[in-house]
């Protein structure tokens with residue numbers, strides 16, 4: 001039997017199947033910024049859920065303070081959207097926002113027809129070690145947002161979250 005991610009679309013999956021697709025890389029817990037000439041100074045660090053065609057999304061190595069930097073898991077998963085209001089919770093109902101996810105994100109990969117990568121925990125007995133070894137998680141690469149000034153984000157811009165394997 002082929003696995004469910006090869007036979008079902010993202011919207012057809014059960015809640016459990018959907019949740020199991022998350023590789024736990026935590027790249028979505030990194031702060032991203034949109035570089036734009038037109039943003040008013042007072043709006044510069046406000047969260048947004050849209051991007052214009054001529055704008056560019058840049059990743060930083062600054063992660064949310066609630067992230068466990070060893071396990072790459074959220075330390076307050078159940079309360080995350082209350083504690084961090086701009087924490088992006090991707091669901092089957094807001095799949096249009098998947099482009100905010102990094103290219104290696106399983107949801108984005110499946111939505112773009114790229115399939116499951118070989119390092120994914122679902123193909124490695126549920127373990128994250130192959131993903132960490134392949135450098136596809138944030139482990140060992142981040143600083144926390146309560147330790148740095150977000151205004152200095154340009155000192156933290158990185159391109160590794162855009163890397164893909166397979």
Ligand code: SF4
Nearest residue numbers: 022023025026028105
């Ligand atoms: S980037 Fe995607 S696969 Fe990785 S932790 Fe976030 S939601 Fe899960």
Ligand code: SF4
Nearest residue numbers: 029064067074080087
């Ligand atoms: S609240 Fe949790 S899931 Fe949301 S960005 Fe922070 S660490 Fe990640």
